Amino acid sequence: MNRQKLSGVEKQFLQRRYGVSLGRRYVLAAASVVLCSVLGCSQVSGSTNSFTQSDLPYSETQLPKKALISDTKVVDANNKFSFKLFSEIAQNNSSGDDIFISPSSVAIALAMAYNGASGSTQQAMAKTLELQGMNLPEINSAYATLKALLETPDPQVEMTIANSLWVNQTAKLQPNFLQSAQEFYKAQVESLDFNNPASANTINQWVEDSTRGKINKIVEDIPPDQVLFLINAIYFKGQWTNQFNKSQTAPHPFTLPSGEQKQHPMMSQSGEYRYYENDQFQAVSLPYGEDGKISFYIFLPKEESDLQSFYEKLNFENWEKWMSQFRNEDGFIRLPRFKTDYGVTLNDALKALGMAEAFSNQANFAAMGENLKISEVKHKTFVEVNEEGTEAAATTSIGMVPTSFRPPTEPFRMIVDRPFFSVIRDNQTGSILFMGAVTNPQ
Structure with missing residues (x-):
């Protein structure tokens, strides 16, 4: 699996067990x-x-077993x-x-x-x-x-x-x-x-x-x-459970669907995340609050792929499979403001x-x-x-x-510098609250 090398600063973050705070609401x-x-x-x-007790395999952290709809x-x-x-x-x-x-x-x-x-x-x-x-x-x-x-x-x-x-x-x-x-x-x-x-x-x-x-x-x-x-x-x-640090935000290139690049403010953070990667995309979950009940999911198609190819795989059956394969991984995330x-x-x-x-x-x-x-x-x-x-x-x-009218062998590096898909999901019930695709952040 091809991976970009981490910078010295990023390595320091990882070595310090990801003490960077990530500010975000x-x-x-x-x-x-x-x-x-x-x-x-x-x-x-x-x-x-x-109501019945139910395991929560998709939660950000080990959420307590809570009553769900039977x-x-x-x-x-x-x-x-x-x-x-x-x-x-x-x-x-x-x-x-x-x-x-x-x-x-x-x-x-x-x-x-x-x-x-x-x-x-x-x-x-x-x-x-x-x-x-x-x-x-x-x-x-x-x-x-x-x-x-x-x-x-x-x-x-x-x-x-x-x-x-x-x-x-x-x-x-x-x-x-x-x-x-x-x-x-x-x-x-x-x-x-x-x-x-x-x-x-x-x-x-x-x-x-x-x-x-x-x-x-x-x-x-x-x-x-x-x-x-x-x-x-x-x-x-x-x-956010772990807030982004404003001092880590800086302009970086974002590639538009046309192939053209533009400089855009990007937020950065290293830490431990719920993460999943396969041959088509990288995906990360950024939780909110104390227990990670609700999360922001980002799906980034690989550079040799695009959103249209991702959409062909986007259905309920694959979604359920993907959710079950997220695991805690160390890594670095860069995300655009938009x-x-x-x-x-x-x-x-x-x-x-x-x-x-x-x-x-x-x-x-x-x-x-x-x-x-x-x-x-x-x-x-x-x-x-x-x-x-x-x-x-x-x-x-x-x-x-x-009517009359697969798992990484080293810390992952996820640079969201091209069109991506995102979902806001309630991890307790599995309900999808919002979803969308960003192709040209403004």
Whole structure:
């Protein structure tokens, strides 16, 4: 295996058992919005899933055995959906721009909408969301359990998941649907006059508050046929377990997809990390907080490879295999500071994944209201990574309208100086919170 030689300074770091501190804080926020034109809604009740003890083979440190969802099908379903969704977006990313999404935010928003689907539309959504074989009470109670688990990190990590329903005051909604949203998703339910221009501001203020100001607008002008908004917001803020030292940040070349190089600020650190390497890529996990419950994973394709080749291997089965092969290794990491904005309309991706009926006049959302279909699913994100911290935000809007309309033998050296893929993962549950690719850090 070819390796670059370590500098004298790097060797000193390793010899001193990696005493360098690594300063870094991660702040992420995601908001998902379901904009619905609804005539009625319904609810399916369910009981809370039990908890069981489970080993945590993918954790950063030897996390204590904690209670997890006894049935991990919802987590697996969300992760399978995550990779399918990212693949569809990447395939249509002809410009090669950075990609950054929160599949968990999208999945939660769609799960709330799923409660209103019936018949073949519900079956199509279940296939897209990988929920086949699970009944609605099981799905809802599993999401409630997952929310509680994700929101109990260590003192140095903050994680919140908020949901809300904003209903046009003229709409008649099924009480059962509202009760389901409140009981399982802890959704705040409010009635508004959608003819009043101030209503959009009210909704946007909730999003801004729920994402700590990282997302300030998800709703523009409210169309006359919109009568319901279902909104999800995810916020994450955490300090690195080992913080980056600002004095180690310096300009280094970063190679763009075109082969051109540019000088870019790069943060450096030596230490012991959870690390995995094979013939195609290097991967490292940078944990947050005291116990490493949540981590930032970086996957760097080898120099003779690229992100497109990596994407061909990126699926749920390989992901599970890769996660099981991370081991503690000594090494050196150099990571760029970066900031990017990203936006995409997900209609085509979701149709390609099997949800086409939900966008058509044949859509059946009878459990939500009569004659409804999804009109548009939009997703917007922001992420910034620097020495002081990392901030990220994601919003998903779903509009609904009437249908009538191997191990290293020496310390590794990982220089992230070319396009790379990254994931923010909850190691306790295995849930993927955010994922993206950086091709041109700004």
